[in-house]
Each structure stands twice: as C-alpha cells, then as structure tokens.
Amino acid sequence: MNERGEPTAATGGAPAGGGRVDAATEAFVTHRNLLFTVAYEMLGSVADAEDVLQETWLGWMKVEVEQVLDPRAYLVRIATRRALDRLRSVKRRREEYVGPWLPEPLLTTPDVAENAELAESVSMALMLVLETLSPTERAVFVLREVFDVGYEEIAAAVGKSPAAVRQIAHRARRHVDAxxxxxxxxxxxxxxxxxxxQRAFETGDLQGLLDVLAPEVVLISDGGGIKQAAPRPIVGAGKVARFIVGGIGKAQVTLSGEPTVVNGNPALVLRVNGEVDGVVAVRIEDARITGLYYVRNPRKLTGLASEVPLALR
Incomplete structure (x- = not known):
C-alpha cells in the first residue's frame, strides 16, 4: 500500500475502506499477474515492470470503469503504452551499460515451469532475442505471439493501424524465429x-565441461560495472571451459552451485566461498548447453528474494 491506500505495484492489494473492494480495484487485482508479465517481457527488468504496474494503476483510476466492456483488454492497453514509453527510454540507457546486458532473473512459482508456453516466453534465451527487436516490434510480438492479443487491440495499444501491426508482427516473428x-x-x-x-565446474573438470558444452556455446556475463565480468561474449566450448576453470583457479575461491528455477526454467544460484555471487541460466539444444547467461550485477538479483507469479491470460 502507498500513503493514499492504493494498491502498489509490489502488493497489488486493495485500498482501505471498510473491507470494500470496488470494481476497479477488483479488476486490477484480478489481472495484476498478467500485467506484470506483459511489462516484464517487454522490459526485462523487475523494477521497471513494477513501475509500469504502478503507472497502470494510476491510469486505471482515471477511467470510468463502468463504461469499459473488457477490463482485461483495457488494462493491457494501458500497461503496454506505459511499458513502450519506458522501453524507448531504457533502450538509450542500455547503450551506455558497462559490459554485456542481461535481463533480470526472476525466481518463479512452480506453475510457471509447468506451463511450457509461459516458461519458454520468459526464458533468458528468448528474452535476449527480444532485446534485438525495436521497442514497437517487441511490443507487437509479445502481445500477439505470447498473449494472443488481437491485431485491432494491439493497434490501439501501440498507436498503429491494424494493417501496419500485421506487417510488424510478421517481421518480428521472422526475426525471432531465426x-x-x-x-x-x-x-x-x-x-x-x-x-x-555443476559437477564439472565444482571439481575443475575441464573435460567434463567440454562434454556438456556445445561447440558453439556462448557465455555472456553481466556485472553491470559493479562486479567483474567478461567485457564481451566468449564463444566456443574450449574458450568458455578454459575461462571458467582458469578464472576459478586464478581467484583461488570455492565455487558452488545451488539448483533453482529462474524464469520458469532450471538454473543455478552460484556461491563464492558460500556467498551468493550470481545466477546462471542456460540455453540448451540437443541436450548440450549452447548459451550460458551469468548475471552477477547485484542490482539484478532482487528478483530472487521471493517467488514471482506470472500469467499468460
């Protein structure tokens, strides 16, 4: 709650008032997880997604709710517009980011992992692909391909004609599918x-790493200028394996992994001498690792404090 008794982005709760929950608040709370998921998939940041939720709530409070035929569609439209504005702003900030940028990992609830469609849509691998789209392409792709929103509704959300949205959707889909x-x-x-x-890096087994890494594997590490990280992606099983084994040996630390579920997919929380150092998410094809995404920036680890519920509908 904030000082005005409104549901905050963090709680999604109802305003005080003798226990009464009005229609507007009830609609917002009902669709809160969906709205957060839309914002997160567009932005890749928990803090930015929560800000979008708060802005969506404030915008929703100005609407004559009784006149709204489809509250879910209207709320998604508000959230999309707010997220699109924010995405255009953060795109510029990310160009100045120190080192490679990775999406902020989320500790997700068990039902996310059980939903293959949802888990794939928030996977670190796909979120990175979405980063290569323009803001409008990303909004259109997310709404159409992930949330199955109609072209007319997407057009209203992004300020384009339905015909233009169809073309954008086709172009974005082709880009992502490739x-x-x-x-x-x-x-x-x-x-x-x-x-x-995990067994290989904990024991310093170079051959064990080579066995599980695909020849074309890419390691991306994100320290955000706060923690040390590779300044650019490392490509190739031999280079990645030597970087991992050599880095551990040079630092003279004990590195251990703790299995978890991040963004709906299996991942590892890495600890250095017992202290949380970061999170490793992976991209896997043909049972071998083709992508390693190591988030070390401590500002991006707040999403691991508690499980975050997500929703497609």
Whole structure:
C-alpha cells in the first residue's frame, strides 16, 4: 500500500475502506499477474515492470470503469503504452551499460515451469532475442505471439493501424524465429545438463565441461560495472571451459552451485566461498548447453528474494 491506500505495484492489494473492494480495484487485482508479465517481457527488468504496474494503476483510476466492456483488454492497453514509453527510454540507457546486458532473473512459482508456453516466453534465451527487436516490434510480438492479443487491440495499444501491426508482427516473428532455440527442452533434460555442468565446474573438470558444452556455446556475463565480468561474449566450448576453470583457479575461491528455477526454467544460484555471487541460466539444444547467461550485477538479483507469479491470460 502507498500513503493514499492504493494498491502498489509490489502488493497489488486493495485500498482501505471498510473491507470494500470496488470494481476497479477488483479488476486490477484480478489481472495484476498478467500485467506484470506483459511489462516484464517487454522490459526485462523487475523494477521497471513494477513501475509500469504502478503507472497502470494510476491510469486505471482515471477511467470510468463502468463504461469499459473488457477490463482485461483495457488494462493491457494501458500497461503496454506505459511499458513502450519506458522501453524507448531504457533502450538509450542500455547503450551506455558497462559490459554485456542481461535481463533480470526472476525466481518463479512452480506453475510457471509447468506451463511450457509461459516458461519458454520468459526464458533468458528468448528474452535476449527480444532485446534485438525495436521497442514497437517487441511490443507487437509479445502481445500477439505470447498473449494472443488481437491485431485491432494491439493497434490501439501501440498507436498503429491494424494493417501496419500485421506487417510488424510478421517481421518480428521472422526475426525471432531465426534466433530463438530450435526446440523447447523438457525440464528433465535441462536439469541433467545443468547437473553435469555443476559437477564439472565444482571439481575443475575441464573435460567434463567440454562434454556438456556445445561447440558453439556462448557465455555472456553481466556485472553491470559493479562486479567483474567478461567485457564481451566468449564463444566456443574450449574458450568458455578454459575461462571458467582458469578464472576459478586464478581467484583461488570455492565455487558452488545451488539448483533453482529462474524464469520458469532450471538454473543455478552460484556461491563464492558460500556467498551468493550470481545466477546462471542456460540455453540448451540437443541436450548440450549452447548459451550460458551469468548475471552477477547485484542490482539484478532482487528478483530472487521471493517467488514471482506470472500469467499468460
């Protein structure tokens, strides 16, 4: 709650008032998880998504709710517009980011992992692909391909004609399909690959790493200028394996992994000498790791404090 008794982005609660929940608040609370998911998939940042939720609430409070035929569609429209404005702003900031930029990882609830469509849509691998789209392309792709929003409604949200939205959707889909993982990997396969990776780096087993890493594997590490990280992506199984084993040996630390579920997919919380150092998410194809995404920036680890519910509908 804020000082005005409104539901905040963090709580999504109802305003005080003798326990009465009015229609506007009830609609917002009902669709809160969906709105957060839309904002997060567009922005890749928990803080920015929560800000969008707060702005959506404030905008919703100015609407004559009784005149709204479809509260869900109207709320998604408000959230999309707010997220699109913010995305255009953060795009400029990310150009000045120190080192590679990775989306902020989320500790997600078990139902997210059980929903293959949702888990794939928020996976670190796909979120990185979405970063290569323009803000409008990303909004259109997310609304159409992930949330199955109609072209007319998307047009109203992004300020384009339905015909233009169809063209943008086609272009964005083709762009994403050329870069997204070729297959949706079952959680068991992902866990097995992560377990092999964990055993190898904990024991300094160079060959073990080479066995689980695909020849074309890419390692991206995000320290945000706060924690040390590779200044650019490292490509190739040999280079990645040597970087990991050599880095651990040079630092003379004990590195351990703790299995978790991040963004609906198996991941590892890495600890250095027992202290949380970061999160590793992976991209897996043909049972081998093709992408390693290591988030070390401490400002991006706040989403691990508690499980975050997400929703597609």
């Amino acid at each position: 870069r997204r993982p070729r297959e949706v990997v079952p959680p068991g396969v992902a866990r097995a690959a992560l377990e092999s990776f």
